[in-house]
Amino acid sequence: MKRDRSKLVLGAVAYDAKVVTIWDGFLRWFEERSLPFDYVLYTNYERQVEGLFLGEHHVSWNSPLAWLQAERLAASERRVARAIAMRDTDQDLRSAILVRKDSAVNTIADLRDKRIGVGAWDSPQATILPMLHLAENGLDPERDAKIVHHDVLVGKHGDHIGGERDAVKALLAGTIDAACVLDANVLGFTRDGTVASGALRTLAVTEPFDHCNFTIVDGDDAPAGSIAKFTELLFSQDYSDPAVRPLMDLEGLKAWKPGRVERYAPLARAIDRFRTIEPWLKARTETTA
Amino acid sequence: MVELGALGLEQGGHILLLRALREAGEGGRVCVSGTHPDLPLQLSVFAREGAHQIESPAPDERKEGAVCALVAGSSLNARQRGAVRAGSARADHRTLHSYADARWGLAARGALVEAGAPSWDFSLNDRDLVWADEAKKLYAQALASQWDPEEAIPWNAPIDHPPFVEDAIVQVMTYLVENENAALLVPARFLGRIHPHFREVVQLLAIQIADEARHVEVFTRRALLRRDALGLSTVGGQRSLQTLFEESDFVLSTLLLSVLGEGSFVDLLWFLHEHAPDPVTGAIAQLTARDESRHVAAGMAHVHAALEARPEDRSRAQRAIEQRHLALQHTSGLNAEVFDALVLLAAGGLSPAAIARGFDAVQRLQSRMREGRQRRLERLGFTADDASILAGLHTRNFM
Ligand SMILES: [Fe+2]
Ligand SMILES: [Fe+2]
Numbered sequence: 175m176k177r178d179r180s181k182l183v184l185g186a187v188a189y190d191a192k193v194v195t196i197w198d199g200f201l202r203w204f205e206e207r208s209l210p211f212d213y214v215l216y217t218n219y220e221r222q223v224e225g226l227f228l229g230e231h232h233v234s235w236n237s238p239l240a241w242l243q244a245e246r247l248a249a250s251e252r253r254v255a256r257a258i259a260m261r262d263t264d265q266d267l268r269s270a271i272l273v274r275k276d277s278a279v280n281t282i283a284d285l286r287d288k289r290i291g292v293g294a295w296d297s298p299q300a301t302i303l304p305m306l307h308l309a310e311n312g313l314d315p316e317r318d319a320k321i322v323h324h325d326v327l328v329g330k331h332g333d334h335i336g337g338e339r340d341a342v343k344a345l346l347a348g349t350i351d352a353a354c355v356l357d358a359n360v361l362g363f364t365r366d367g368t369v370a371s372g373a374l375r376t377l378a379v380t381e382p383f384d385h386c387n388f389t390i391v392d393g394d395d396a397p398a399g400s401i402a403k404f405t406e407l408l409f410s411q412d413y414s415d416p417a418v419r420p421l422m423d424l425e426g427l428k429a430w431k432p433g434r435v436e437r438y439a440p441l442a443r444a445i446d447r448f449r450t451i452e453p454w455l456k457a458r459t460e461t462t463a
Numbered sequence: 464m465v466e467l468g469a470l471g472l473e474q475g476g477h478i479l480l481l482r483a484l485r486e487a488g489e490g491g492r493v494c495v496s497g498t499h500p501d502l503p504l505q506l507s508v509f510a511r512e513g514a515h516q517i518e519s520p521a522p523d524e525r526k527e528g529a530v531c532a533l534v535a536g537s538s539l540n541a542r543q544r545g546a547v548r549a550g551s552a553r554a555d556h557r558t559l560h561s562y563a564d565a566r567w568g569l570a571a572r573g574a575l576v577e578a579g580a581p582s583w584d585f586s587l588n589d590r591d592l593v594w595a596d597e598a599k600k601l602y603a604q605a606l607a608s609q610w611d612p613e614e615a616i617p618w619n620a621p622i623d624h625p626p627f628v629e630d631a632i633v634q635v636m637t638y639l640v641e642n643e644n645a646a647l648l649v650p651a652r653f654l655g656r657i658h659p660h661f662r663e664v665v666q667l668l669a670i671q672i673a674d675e676a677r678h679v680e681v682f683t684r685r686a687l688l689r690r691d692a693l694g695l696s697t698v699g700g701q702r703s704l705q706t707l708f709e710e711s712d713f714v715l716s717t718l719l720l721s722v723l724g725e726g727s728f729v730d731l732l733w734f735l736h737e738h739a740p741d742p743v744t745g746a747i748a749q750l751t752a753r754d755e756s757r758h759v760a761a762g763m764a765h766v767h768a769a770l771e772a773r774p775e776d777r778s779r780a781q782r783a784i785e786q787r788h789l790a791l792q793h794t795s796g797l798n799a800e801v802f803d804a805l806v807l808l809a810a811g812g813l814s815p816a817a818i819a820r821g822f823d824a825v826q827r828l829q830s831r832m833r834e835g836r837q838r839r840l841e842r843l844g845f846t847a848d849d850a851s852i853l854a855g856l857h858t859r860n861f862m
Contacts, residue, residue, distance in 0.1 A: 262511070262514055263511055263512060265511070266507065266511065267511070268504065268507070270501075270504060357504050357505075357507065357508045358508045358511075358512065360473075360501065360504065360505070360508075361472060361473045361505055361508055361509075364471075364473035364474075365473055371471065371473055371474045375500065376500065376501050376504065379504055413514070413537070413538040413541045414537070414538070414541040414544045414545070416545055416577065416578035416579025417579060419541065419542075419579055420579060426512075428513070428514035428536065428538040428541075429514060429538075
């Protein structure tokens, strides 16, 4: 069999049914602008990272953790992964550690021996980064506290906010003493009625970090010029253009930005500290060696 | 400076920020002060999601209490850019657009519709085929004339006529329900095709359909007042109604249903009122006749406006009446049981003299109906000769 190499192929994780709507919309939009385009969906980011390296697709729409997985897998193969674009809303996120308004917990040290609710174990924003924040501020979360996971859709790297919502509900119900959520959800859970206004208090906030990016790896076999065309078209998307605004609303951005990788530093520190991806990386490098 | 005090963005503070940013315009700078403990975190989320820049306040701004400064991003009014007005809110035939745009969709007439809105397939989007200035007034009248069957009809009034009269009533009610079903469903099928831009027309049809629903109810209830079973529904009657159903042109359908059919029904219902053997039947006939008069007025207004706008459609109207006549000429027309029941009701007794009186009354009813159809067709601009011929071609089923 000869592979069809006429199109730029994107990989995305199907964390929600709307992912199909989004990428079908982008497909049409790219094709109308003379970029032959297709996409493949994965059920989890690990499979997607593997797919990128196996040449199943050319550009991955990666979570921050998947980005680091790709970056390190590339390094092990003497290849280079690059982040080529991201949403404006992927930049400078923070996570908050919430407690109940009347809680006796006023400092991170007060969380000693307490139950700390986090999201899915592979969620950067709801689990890994808040745990790093605790660890770097004197509380080893695994040793000094009880971590309660709310594992919704593992493999999706926390893209689905169900885990965070469950953690907040558990906090309100009193079955845990603190909950870790993304800054936007601190607001969102109040607006959608999950949390009564003023019922929770922000105990701590992580340093800023970046979220998803489009990742490529050198040595791909994307059609010549197609990746440059892909980013050029993305950067041309204008939120005031009604033809593309619905897609941008679905994908949750107002403008695309060039990729940057400095703000993945906290997550890189965290996965070194917690050895989050070590078994996965080891298994991949053994099989590819 | 937007002073939020203790108000957080999760409690609606964003409304004040957006007002200030809109006022400042793209690139405009807005300082924010407030004491909510999460305010800095909330502001960074707000800025990120709205694509506004967030900056540290200058020293003098800080002195005035600013927590941060926001610089309005370009997406602030993106939804208004390129948006179009869905016509003007207050409209009559002169000022309405001749076509309602598919992209106005369900938007209120006169609303600002974001560009890129989905296209809606309302096939009745042509003002000339849909609109009548009278719709607004007729809708208001219909609303003011609604009645509650429970209150308006003396359901417990005595019924002491002989069984043959009650049998006649049940047969007539059976026939009426069948025809009311058509009067309900025919406009209902058009209602879903009319562009909601023509709001008053949609409202008028909606209330008319509600009237018909009530008619179905009261006729059914009267039929079952003393009996457990209804009368006969005939092939001829249903064939006639089916030709009404099959008319897919809104204007022609209104002509056949309202101008000719409901017009004849008004006469029929007043006839029933006059010869009602009991107060229940009398009240029902009177109340439904009044409703039907409004339906006829609405139909007249609709067809009149449509023929004014397109005089060439007059010949299509003529053809539609003729074709329906041809389609029905080999059917029996009016249910014979209904005809006889009407005679018996007008007779009030079984003596030959009474029957002769009743028969005469029904014949007079039929010529009244025909004259009424001719009068209405003339008012719609048909010549007296044409109107006379067309009035005679109307279905023998009355509706
Ligand atoms: Fe009716
Ligand atoms: Fe009617």
